[in-house]
Amino acid sequence: MTNPSEDPQPQQPGGRQFQMPTDGPRSFNDVMPKGGLSGMFSVTGLPTELKVSYWIWLVGGMLGVFGSFFGLLATLALFTVAPGLAALLLLLVLVALALAVAQIVLAMKMKEGKEWARLALTIVAGVSLVLAFLSGSVGEGIGNNWLGFLISAAATVLMWLPNSQAWFTAVKGRA
Numbered sequence: 001m002t003n004p005s006e007d008p009q010p011q012q013p014g015g016r017q018f019q020m021p022t023d024g025p026r027s028f029n030d031v032m033p034k035g036g037l038s039g040m041f042s043v044t045g046l047p048t049e050l051k052v053s054y055w056i057w058l059v060g061g062m063l064g065v066f067g068s069f070f071g072l073l074a075t076l077a078l079f080t081v082a083p084g085l086a087a088l089l090l091l092l093v094l095v096a097l098a099l100a101v102a103q104i105v106l107a108m109k110m111k112e113g114k115e116w117a118r119l120a121l122t123i124v125a126g127v128s129l130v131l132a133f134l135s136g137s138v139g140e141g142i143g144n145n146w147l148g149f150l151i152s153a154a155a156t157v158l159m160w161l162p163n164s165q166a167w168f169t170a171v172k173g174r175a
Contacts, residue, residue, distance in 0.1 A: 021115035040108060047167050050111070053158035056151060057107035057121060064100025068093055099124075110159065113171030118159050125152040 040058070043051045071093040078086040103124060109117035132149040158164065 021119055025116065040104075043111065046111060047163045049158040049161050049164045050167060053155040053164070054107055054111050056155035056158075057103060057110070060148075060151065060155075061100045061102075061104035061107060064096060064103065068097035068100055071096065113168060115168055115172070118168070121159065122156050125149070125156040128152045 043054060046054065072090070075086050075089045075093055078089060103121070106117045106120050106124070110121060128149045132146045
């Protein structure tokens with residue numbers, strides 16, 4: 001019997017240990033969703049918590065892509081008036097587009113049971129908290145940043161609930 005004080009990783013409340021995901025991608029093909037985008041709307045086999053979380057992440061990513069295209073059009077129109085500012089905004093819009101696409105891909109990989117994707121989406125929620133805080137501290141900021149954070153926080157909590165944890169463990173056992 002081992003002494004609990006010698007245990008290298010302390011137990012979390014509830015008797016669960018947090019372990020870094022070991023199923024990380026080893027190549028670009030590991031990152032791409034299985035079956036491409038055709039399986040985007042299938043959520044069979046997922047517990048309800050993960051279904052809701054998946055849809056939140058997926059719809060949020062799609063709205064980000066949609067909004068980026070409008071931002072792209074507005075930025076292109078701005079090039080006629082203020083090319084320097086337009087170049088900066090174009091860069092920001094392209095980064096936002098890349099992040100929205102990444103969110104969609106991460107959600108699809110999370111749906112496949114990839115723990116690294118779940119961890120990456122948790123980090124995305126953390127970044128949205130930082131952005132909401134920064135936008136709020138710059139004056140009035142953009143009001144929907146806090147709403148965006150709250151929505152991503154809800155999706156994140158759903159991914160880490162016990163029923164979701166059990167599903168990830170079961171999927172890991174089948175792989």
